Amino acid sequence: xxxxxxxxxxxxxxxxxxxxxxxxxxxxxxxxxxxxxxxxxxxxxxxxxxxxxxxxxxxxxxxxxxxxxxxxxxxxxxxxxxxxxxxxxxxxxxxxxxxxxxxxxxxxxxxxxxxxxxxxxxxxxxxxxxxxxxxxxxxxxxxxxxxxxxxxxxxxxxxxxxxxxxxxxxxxxxxxxxxxxxxxxxxxxxxxxxxxxxxxxxxxxxxxxxxxxxxxxxxxxxxxxxxxxxxxxxxxxxxxxxxxxxxxxxxxxxxxxxxxxxxxxxxxxxxxxxxxxxxxxxxxxxxxxxxxxxxxxxxxxxxxxxxxxxxxxxxxxxxxxxxxxxxxxxxx
Amino acid sequence: xxxxxxxxxxxxxxxxxxxxxxxxxxxxxxxxxxxxxxxxxxxxxxxxxxxxxxxxxxxxxxxxxxxxxxxxxxxxxxxxxxxxxxxxxxxxxxxxxxxxxxxxxxxxxxxxxxxxxxxxxxxxxxxxxxxxxxxxxxxxxxxxxxxxxxxxxxxxxxxxxxxxxxxxxxxxxxxxxxxxxxxxxxxxxxxxxxxxxxxxxxxxxxxxxxxxxxxxxxxxxxxxxxxxxxxxxxxxxxxxxxxxxxxxxxxxxxxxxxxxxxxxxxxxxxxxxxx
Numbered sequence: 001x002x003x004x005x006x007x008x009x010x011x012x013x014x015x016x017x018x019x020x021x022x023x024x025x026x027x028x029x030x031x032x033x034x035x036x037x038x039x040x041x042x043x044x045x046x047x048x049x050x051x052x053x054x055x056x057x058x059x060x061x062x063x064x065x066x067x068x069x070x071x072x073x074x075x076x077x078x079x080x081x082x083x084x085x086x087x088x089x090x091x092x093x094x095x096x097x098x099x100x101x102x103x104x105x106x107x108x109x110x111x112x113x114x115x116x117x118x119x120x121x122x123x124x125x126x127x128x129x130x131x132x133x134x135x136x137x138x139x140x141x142x143x144x145x146x147x148x149x150x151x152x153x154x155x156x157x158x159x160x161x162x163x164x165x166x167x168x169x170x171x172x173x174x175x176x177x178x179x180x181x182x183x184x185x186x187x188x189x190x191x192x193x194x195x196x197x198x199x200x201x202x203x204x205x206x207x208x209x210x211x212x213x214x215x216x217x218x219x220x221x222x223x224x225x226x227x228x229x230x231x232x233x234x235x236x237x238x239x240x241x242x243x244x245x246x247x248x249x250x251x252x253x254x255x256x257x258x259x260x261x262x263x264x265x266x267x268x269x270x271x272x273x274x275x276x277x278x279x280x281x282x283x284x285x286x287x288x289x290x291x292x293x294x295x296x297x298x299x300x301x302x303x304x305x306x307x308x309x310x311x312x313x314x315x316x317x318x319x320x321x322x323x324x325x326x327x328x329x330x331x332x
Numbered sequence: 333x334x335x336x337x338x339x340x341x342x343x344x345x346x347x348x349x350x351x352x353x354x355x356x357x358x359x360x361x362x363x364x365x366x367x368x369x370x371x372x373x374x375x376x377x378x379x380x381x382x383x384x385x386x387x388x389x390x391x392x393x394x395x396x397x398x399x400x401x402x403x404x405x406x407x408x409x410x411x412x413x414x415x416x417x418x419x420x421x422x423x424x425x426x427x428x429x430x431x432x433x434x435x436x437x438x439x440x441x442x443x444x445x446x447x448x449x450x451x452x453x454x455x456x457x458x459x460x461x462x463x464x465x466x467x468x469x470x471x472x473x474x475x476x477x478x479x480x481x482x483x484x485x486x487x488x489x490x491x492x493x494x495x496x497x498x499x500x501x502x503x504x505x506x507x508x509x510x511x512x513x514x515x516x517x518x519x520x521x522x523x524x525x526x527x528x529x530x531x532x533x534x535x536x537x538x539x540x541x542x543x544x545x546x547x548x549x550x551x552x553x554x555x556x557x558x559x560x561x562x563x564x565x566x567x568x569x570x571x572x573x574x575x576x577x578x579x580x581x582x583x584x585x586x587x588x589x590x591x592x593x594x595x596x597x598x599x600x601x602x603x604x605x606x607x
Contacts, residue, residue: 181454186440186447186463189433193441196430199392203424204442205416205506214450329431329488 006280010273012155019272020168021047021230025245026252026264027175028222033250034258035183036215037195039096042083043223043249045103048241049075050224051231052110055125058135060118065138069228076224079106080217088212100243111238125236136232139167164233171229172265175222180261182218191215192259244302251309257322266320271305278304339367339558339570343510343541344389344420349398351381351388351565358384359395360565366510366558371532371542373552373573376562382545383425385562386514390422391415403509417444419509425518425545427495429502431488435479438487438498439470442505466505473501477531493520497528504535511535513544517551529555553577 013019025047032038053075057068083102087095110119119125126133145159157165182188190211193201198208230240248271256267278301285291312319318327342365351359359381366372374382387393389400391412399408402420410418430438443466446452447459474480477497482490487498496516503511516532517525533555536542546552552559552573559576561569569582576582 178454181456182450185453185456186445186459187450187453189437189441190448192433192437193430196432197428200424200428200430201441202392202412203390203416203422203428204502205413205421205444206441206448207411207413218450326432326486329486 003280003284006277006284008154009280010276012157013272013276014269015162015165015169016272017164017168017229017233019268020165020172021226022249022252022272023172023265023268024168024175024229025223025226026249026256026268027172027179028219028226029249030253030258030260030264031179031191031215031219031222034253034260034263035188035195036191036212036219037092038088038212038216038219039092040099040216040219041096041243041246042099042101042103043219044241044243044245045099045106046076046079046220046223047227047230047245048103048106048110048238049079049220050227051236051241052119052125052227053224054228055127055135055231055236056118059125059133065135068135072224072228073221076220077217080220081213084213084216088209088216100246103241103243103246107238107241110241119238120236122238124238125231127231127235139164139232161233168229168232171225175225176261176265179222183261247309248305251305251312254309254312254317254319257319260319260321263319263321270320274308275301275305339365339370341368342366343368344400344402344543346389346400347398349385349388349400350396351384351393352396357565359388361385361398361562361567364400364560364567365570366541366543366560368541369536369539370557371536371544371555372558372560373556374543374545374560374562375547375549375552376568379564380562381565382562383514384565386422386512386545389415390420390512392422416506416508419507420512421503421506421508421510422512423499423503423514423516425514427492427499429487429490429495429498431486433487434484435474435487435490435498436467436470436483438502439474439505440466442502443469444506470505473504477501478527493524496520497524500528500531508540510541510543513542515545515547517546517548525551549577 025043028046029040029043032040032043050072053072054068057063057071058065063071079102083095083098087098109115111122113121115121127136128134129137140160140163143160143163145163147159150157150159150162190201190206193206194208194211198212201208201211252267252271253264254267255270256263256265282291282297282300286293286297291297318324344364344366346361346364349359349361349364350357364385374385376382384393388395389407391410391414395408399406401407402418405418407415407418407420430441433441445459445462445466447463452458471480474483477500479494479497479501482494487495490498496519500513500516516528520528529551532542532544556573559570559573560567561576561582569576569579
């Protein structure tokens with residue numbers, strides 16, 4: 001049964017560390033875009049900074065894990081400051097332009113053969129103990145589940161895979177709790193105030209550019225954390241951090257509901273489930289001959305994502321969890 | 333032109349403030365004094381540079397030259413948010429309410445709270461006392477401005493007049509020493525104007541200094557203690573309200589011939605003509 005298989009695969013995708021990593025990167029982007037109104041079109045750059053900052057610190061500099069994580073966070077903070085200081089005093093559009101360019105610069109740099117010795121160029125960084133390049137076996141030491149088969153209802157996991165899922169989702173849970181604590185505080189209110197009108201905030205004695213910079217750093221560091229989670233169970237591959245990742249993250253944030261606490265999680269789960277289902281549907285359409293068979297047919301699903309994002313913004317701009325009433329006041 | 337009249341005990345003194353746009357001098361003020369504890373009206377025709385002067389003094393625009401001091405401390409080259417923190421708080425000609433926040437949230441952003449620091453925001457016990465104090469103060473002001481029933485509504489759902497009230501109440505949350513209102517009556521219906529005016533005079537009676545830009549001469553006559561007249565970027569007259577507004581030069585040149593005609597009288601006249 002092709003349909004049943006597709007549904008099972010979609011169910012399994014919900015728990016996947018990739019879904020968790022995207023949820024986390026979307027939580028960061030939600031702080032930028034949803035709460036503070038910063039148009040960051042380079043969240044993939046922050047994810048890349050986190051992934052490379054962490055993996056290179058472990059594999060190339062051979063630093064301890066905790067230090068590698070701190071370096072990844074610090075690199076994201078520095079990246080945010082570099083992007084923010086020249087642009088945050090200007091209108092929002094300028095940040096959008098600078099972030100999309102900066103994210104591409106990061107990707108081209110790590111992808112370049114010039115730095116093959118360090119970054120592995122287009123090959124990226126393999127995560128394989130036998131090749132002497134490994135940054136995630138430390139986490140397996142703590143795996144209480146063993147490496148064997150584990151069945152959860154109709155789903156079958158390896159112990160390792162389930163362990164990864166648990167670790168990543170627990171981290172998503174902790175970060176979500178922290179973000180909730182921050183957003184209910186007066187600090188969180190200043191972010192939303194800046195989103196509505198930075199000049200009005202300045203007239204009330206709030207340092208609007210400083211608030212924006214804090215938000216950019218926080219969301220960027222959470223993006224870097226997502227980068228670490230994203231590469232832990234697999235390898236580092238530069239092609240992943242293209243603009244498509246950023247736009248998928250925007251789809252997730254808007255789908256779940258911008259400026260909501262659980263929106264990015266719901267958005268990521270729905271996004272990946274639909275993506276897996278649509279892939280199955282396209283394969284099925286090819287099988288029964290309705291759709292011509294071509295090499296990149298499965299990539300069609302990303303065209304569907306674009307269409308879905310457009311329809312979403314037209315028909316349900318507040319997303320799944322957003323407040324429709326609030327949305328009706330969004331300035332045109 | 334009348335000689336410069338000095339205000340006794342000014343809270344704000346500006347000297348030689350200039351702002352050029354291209355070759356045009358939008359503001360070229362030799363001396364401006366705003367008396368303490370009084371209501372000062374800044375009047376003049378459109379394009380006189382009133383709002384530009386407001387923007388320069390509050391750090392929202394950079395003056396090309398000049399220096400000014402507020403409460404004895406120099407204020408030029410001070411960041412706009414620091415100007416507000418020192419007690420010089422302005423509102424805007426086109427109201428700037430924070431639309432997708434509630435009326436209460438708008439008010440709370442006027443207060444300075446310890447919980448607005450990132451380092452203290454995670455733990456509610458670290459900021460709750462400040463927050464409660466600010467909330468209580470906000471309720472008091474909302475009741476005073478008759479916005480308390482709207483506290484949980486989005487600010488974007490308020491009418492134009494209510495937004496003016498909210499902006500003024502929010503500015504008062506900062507506990508300013510000088511409140512600078514840029515056309516507080518623009519777009520406000522006559523019934524609300526009356527209550528806004530009494531709010532402003534009450535605030536003065538409580539010791540606040542107020543500087544406001546206004547076009548309606550009835551309003552200016554009714555509440556201002558001191559008047560500054562601007563034209564083409566310059567201060568052309570200033571002084572106590574009564575004599576300054578009675579000055580024929582001021583009336584003819586800057587207020588127009590119809591300065592003393594009540595709008596309602598004009599309407600009555602037109603209606604009579606039609607009948």
